[in-house]
Amino acid sequence: MQKEFNIKNLLYSKINRKLTLLFLIVGFVAPTLTIFYFYTVAVSSFPENVFAEQISLLGIIAIMTVVLISINAGIIGFFVSRSISKPIKKLYNATLELEKGNYETKVDIKTNDEIEELGHAFNLTTATLTKMEQERKEIDNAKTEFLSITSHELRSPMTPMKAQLQMLKEGYFGKLSKKQKESLSIIIRNADRLDNIIADFLEISRIEAARLKFDFRETDVTQLIKDTIAFMQGFANEKNITLVKEIKNLPLIKADPDRISQVLRNLINNAIKFSDENNKIEVSAELKNDYIMFSVRDYGCGLSSENQIRIFEPFYQVENSTRRKHGGTGLGLTICRGIIESQKGKIWVESQLGKGCKFYFTVPLTPVIDIEPIKMLFSQKDVMERKIHEEFKIVLGPLGEVEFNELKNKNALNKDDLIKYIDSLTGLYILVPEKSEDFKNKIREIFGEEKETIIKKKNEILCDNKLEGVLK
Amino acid sequence: MQKTILIVDDEPDIRDSVKIILETNGYKVETAVDGDDCLKKINELKPDLILLDIMMPGTPVDEVIKKIKDIKIAFMSVVRISEARKKGLCKQENIVDFFQKPFNVSDLIDRVGLILEK
Numbered sequence A: 001m002q003k004e005f006n007i008k009n010l011l012y013s014k015i016n017r018k019l020t021l022l023f024l025i026v027g028f029v030a031p032t033l034t035i036f037y038f039y040t041v042a043v044s045s046f047p048e049n050v051f052a053e054q055i056s057l058l059g060i061i062a063i064m065t066v067v068l069i070s071i072n073a074g075i076i077g078f079f080v081s082r083s084i085s086k087p088i089k090k091l092y093n094a095t096l097e098l099e100k101g102n103y104e105t106k107v108d109i110k111t112n113d114e115i116e117e118l119g120h121a122f123n124l125t126t127a128t129l130t131k132m133e134q135e136r137k138e139i140d141n142a143k144t145e146f147l148s149i150t151s152h153e154l155r156s157p158m159t160p161m162k163a164q165l166q167m168l169k170e171g172y173f174g175k176l177s178k179k180q181k182e183s184l185s186i187i188i189r190n191a192d193r194l195d196n197i198i199a200d201f202l203e204i205s206r207i208e209a210a211r212l213k214f215d216f217r218e219t220d221v222t223q224l225i226k227d228t229i230a231f232m233q234g235f236a237n238e239k240n241i242t243l244v245k246e247i248k249n250l251p252l253i254k255a256d257p258d259r260i261s262q263v264l265r266n267l268i269n270n271a272i273k274f275s276d277e278n279n280k281i282e283v284s285a286e287l288k289n290d291y292i293m294f295s296v297r298d299y300g301c302g303l304s305s306e307n308q309i310r311i312f313e314p315f316y317q318v319e320n321s322t323r324r325k326h327g328g329t330g331l332g333l334t335i336c337r338g339i340i341e342s343q344k345g346k347i348w349v350e351s352q353l354g355k356g357c358k359f360y361f362t363v364p365l366t367p368v369i370d371i372e373p374i375k376m377l378f379s380q381k382d383v384m385e386r387k388i389h390e391e392f393k394i395v396l397g398p399l400g401e402v403e404f405n406e407l408k409n410k411n412a413l414n415k416d417d418l419i420k421y422i423d424s425l426t427g428l429y430i431l432v433p434e435k436s437e438d439f440k441n442k443i444r445e446i447f448g449e450e451k452e453t454i455i456k457k458k459n460e461i462l463c464d465n466k467l468e469g470v471l472k
Numbered sequence B: 001m002q003k004t005i006l007i008v009d010d011e012p013d014i015r016d017s018v019k020i021i022l023e024t025n026g027y028k029v030e031t032a033v034d035g036d037d038c039l040k041k042i043n044e045l046k047p048d049l050i051l052l053d054i055m056m057p058g059t060p061v062d063e064v065i066k067k068i069k070d071i072k073i074a075f076m077s078v079v080r081i082s083e084a085r086k087k088g089l090c091k092q093e094n095i096v097d098f099f100q101k102p103f104n105v106s107d108l109i110d111r112v113g114l115i116l117e118k
Helices: A008-013 A017-045 A048-099 A115-171 A177-206 A221-237 A259-273 A305-310 A331-344 A382-397 A400-408 A415-427 A433-446 A450-472 B012-024 B033-044 B061-066 B081-087 B107-116
Strands: A217-219 A241-246 A253-255 A278-288 A291-299 A347-352 A355-366 B002-006 B028-032 B050-055 B071-075 B095-100
Touching: A017 A048, A017 A241, A048 A115, A048 A450, A115 A177, A115 B012, A115 B107, A217 A259, A221 A241, A221 A259, A221 A278, A221 A450, A241 B012, A253 A259, A253 A278, A253 A291, A259 A291, A259 A355, A259 B002, A291 A331, A305 A347, A305 A382, A305 A415, A331 A347, A382 A400, A400 A415, A415 A433, B002 B012, B012 B028, B012 B107, B028 B033, B033 B050, B033 B061, B050 B061, B050 B107, B095 B107
Parallel strands: A241 A278, B002 B028, B002 B050, B050 B071, B071 B095
Antiparallel strands: A217 A253, A278 A291, A291 A355, A347 A355
């Protein structure tokens, strides 16, 4: 942002006012006293008639001298204050730049004193930071590149390997015994699984390098959901699960239908895996302000608060999970997150243990122009914890630090516990209701909930309060 | 009449595997190791279909396909090709299919059968 140019501000910013004023006063008072003294001495020692001729001239000279000296002192004061405050201001601005992540900031201070040394030390620090930042970027790129290359290299030998295995099984090289066939089935199954993991790794490397390809085109989301449900119903039938859709008139949007369908299929597939037989799964989509919000709801085993955060991490396994039974690479939801976040959408889950899960994701109505790299291999949990920590410090100050650590030790840094905790603060009159509501919204936001739902919840709470008031 | 298929791939294991699969299913199969080799051989062999790997050393595939006018071509690629790029590649009329590696053997047979029936 360009600040408006203002001569007054410019001068004030260059002058340390108090220091200049001090010089001005000293520069005025000291010579006044001295000259007044000489003046009185002169008046008393000269004969009266001689002095009378010179008195006016002497008076003018005395006043001029005082004025000149004080102006001089003022000017000196201005420069002295500038020599001290200006480089400090420079340093301050440079640290602000540094905070923004602009590590190439340099200060140019030539005062020939300790401040110059400080400026020099600052430059050395930023040089080191720049180097480290560069190294970090290089390592990051190398990691993505390595992931991509190894995945390709791993995938190449899979082609002849899988082909030969299938040929063996199909009897290209003679009939197989029952035992041999069984053994071969196991090899094939695991080769397929390995190949799926490699394919998923490739996808992740693409997301991390912002190389994920989107083909944005006019899309009828309603039809897309119908098609996806029809496709998935086949799998759901095995467990006699019904897929129900609830779609509220959606406009045509510019989006990548294949990617949306990929995410939907993944979520529905998970929902089927974790649902009991004869259950139902609800798929819905509705138009919000400038995005469409999709959701997939199941009535399966649900997720604990801890798992709700970590479920999007690569290879994260829900404890006691029966993933082996369910199969899958353990990267499905991570990829979903990457696909959605690459398009500037959001994905999150709401769940209660034993009551099923509801996965939400949003797709903006207008497609993103620049696909940004998304960090997939970092633990979501760490990132969230850092954000929550920040929020605690902002809202509660130094107390927040202590409270945060205590909650962390109690393993209570999940959405439900945090909301309860904030409510308890309100109960103790530590936070006023409005502030605690803001705090709660911030926490909900960190956990990925869209603003729209937060506002809705706020309204619901308000309604509830009103209702209670009426009932009372 | 027996149809001829030319497999172009720089990896011998893939060439050999595909060759056996297609031969077993009644096709006459020839192989080439890269794009240049393929261009050299087509005049003499007059194949009905070329299975062309999309990434090979030597002349880039984009250049190679421009020189093949009246023979059907199906691509094979280990890299997942985006729909947009596929559309771009399939502009040429004689490009008929796209096989993602690793492929499924029975799927390969079915699709090759369909292509050559036409």
